[in-house]
Amino acid sequence: MTWEVPTRPFSFPAAAKAFWRHPAGLCATLAVVLVVIGDKYPLSNFPMYSNLGKIEDTSADLMLVTNEADRPLPMSKLFNVGSAQGKKRFESILQKVAGTKEYEDAPPDKRRAAGEAFLAKLWEARDGDDVEAFSPREFRLKIRTVAMRHGVFSDTTTEIATMTVPQPQPKKPTP
Amino acid sequence: MKSPWLTALFRTRPMHWGSAEMLIMRLLFAAVLLWAGIFWELPEAAAQVPKPEWLAMMDHGGAETMAGPESKSSANGLAAVVPLGWMVDTARSLVIQVLTGLTLILYVAGMAPVLTLLPALILMTGTGALRNSMGDISHHTQLVAMVLLAQWIVYLTAAIRQRRERPLWLRPAHQVQEQAVFWSLLTIGAGYFASGITKLEATDFAWIQRVPSMALQVMKAVWSASYSKGEPVSGFKAVTVPGWILTYPNAARLFFGTGLLLELLGPMLVMGRRRAFWTGLAIIVMHIGISVVMDIEFRNHIFLLAIFAVNIPGLILRSRRKAAATTEADGGKEQPLKTAPQSSA
Structure with missing residues (x-):
């Protein structure tokens, strides 16, 4: 050619x-x-x-789900959804509920509603055995924001919503 | 007036492949489709992806739906055009999986690719669109789907053009198989070039200038992987690498800027086999580098580049063919080793 x-x-x-x-x-x-x-x-x-944001004003949000002791739980293992995927799905719900993808801009009640809806979806998609292995009493949905603004570095974590985990019924003793 | 420098830069070499190496390419590509491309197991939630808007309107007698923002469709791509929820159960069916595998075996053998690629094409584009309609968009399988689509269009076009002399269910000519490989490379190159120009467009051509903010993205990727897998973060990746990026911004610009340059060199994949080899290899190294630094893997992209651009089996077959041709040209006689100057006495 x-x-x-x-x-x-x-x-x-x-x-x-x-x-x-x-x-x-x-x-x-x-x-x-x-x-x-x-x-x-x-x-x-x-x-x-x-x-990519400007170095003078840039931030990155991370999603985590913790138990009642604020210990992060392995999202992929328990819910078959990774942290980055989960954040995008939460943002998608937030967009529908509050009309914005930015959790900082959403009113607290709508943010909580979106968070609860997201946790309910996670609960539906859970891997029962793995959840049982960790035996959490509560799921706490959190967003961690790492930011650099005009040379100042910040790292904050905001709790979005919580969900009480239904506990398995104790087995009845066999007669 | 001609510019020899520019002509040399843009000179292309004819790209031809042998039947055996194209067979290996089809075999490996079929393996990628089966094991990494098609979403065989989607969660139930994927079946509840909202209907395409046109269908919802038809359900309401042609009137616009009174959907509020909370019920706005998140259907992506093909799922926004065609109702695909049924595909969740279909893809899980063992019969469908076996049938798709069998048709792909026929495709590897070069039999009627317009028909034998169709099940994989429908499943791949359908399940992929459902996967990306669940609220987050993943970019791991689009390039595979695009290559599959490009190949199918090549085969379909050839089948329509040659419908008289070569019916649809026969093996396409060697030239058509070569076109399928060429268009696969062209699609891969276009994908990388599109990624490059999207970066430039999104940052008003200041992407390289903004590379230092990649420090946060590296931290984010590493912590995200940790929150996903429940494993502790590596201090090297979460602290040391971002620290280097911020301390040595120009070195970081050089490193990540090379990645951008490689993306923009995507079209080199169709400018000759040698250029395709080196460009493909360089992009694979870039992906491995990203995987080491950021814990983000694009295995399918590496597979595609390895199959169609680097094409190691093809290199081996060509070198053997060349060696055989040389031996034949020499009349099958072994030549004396020229280790020392021959005496002329």
Whole structure:
């Protein structure tokens, strides 16, 4: 396959034809189409780590679920949902309930409602044996925010919602 | 006026593959589809993904639904167009799984790919769309789905063009198989290039300038993995690496900027086999680096690059073929080793 830089005088149709005929041009065109369409399965523009904040004012939120003693529980093992996935799902619920994905901007009651709805979904998807192995009495949904603002580093954790874990009924003694 | 430098930079080499190496590519790609691509086991919640809006409107006699924000659909991609909830049970069915495996064996053998790729294509795009409609979008399987879709379109186009001389259920010509591999590489390259330009577009071309804030993203990725798995965090990843990024921002810009550059070099994957090899290998190294530093793995992307771009079995087959051709050209005689200058006496 031979390809040459279009000769002068510059002609737009000739340049467009040369671009289109070049495999890399075709590849770039498909890439632009993906960017325009965005994240619509099976297509994607792969926006991971694209929206980096400015170093003067940047933050990152993390989700964790703890027991009543504030000890983090392994989310993937207990609920089949990782921390990053869980946070996105919680944000999706928050968006529906409070109209915002930012938990800091949501009114406390709506934030709690979204958190409780999220914990209820986790409870539905739980792995019974693993939950029993950890024997929690309470699930606490928390968001940890690590931020750098104008050179000041901060690390805060906010409790969003709690859920009392239904305890298994004690087995009746056999007569 | 011609610019020899630019011409050399953009010069492409014809890309051809042998039948045996393309068979290995199809075999490995089918394995990726079966073991890492299709979501065979989705949670029940996936079946409750809201109906596509057009369908909900039809249920309401064509009137717009009075949906409040809390019931707004989160259906993504294909799930926003076609009702897919039924696919959760279908994908779990052993019969369907075996049938898909059998059709993929036929695809590997090169038999009627328009038909034999179809079950995998439907299951992959359907279950993937359901998975991404559950409130979070994962980016681990889209590239596989896009390559699958690209291959299927290549086979379909060829089948339509050659419908007279080569019916749909026959094996496509060698040239069509080559086009399928070429379009697989083109799709992979486009995926990486799209990721690169999305980064530039989202930050007003200041992505590299903002790399130091990646320190928080590294911390976030490491702690997220810890909260997911319940394992203690590595001090090196959670403290030392972010510390380095903040202490040596320009070195970090160089490191992560190389990653961005590699993404933007994605189109090199279709500019000749040698360039595809080196570009593919470099991007694989980038993924391994990200996995070490940030605990984020893109195994499917590595598999695709290894299968179609690096293509080690193809290299081995080509070197053997070259060696055989050289031996044949030499008339099968072994040449004396030129270890010392031959005396002319």
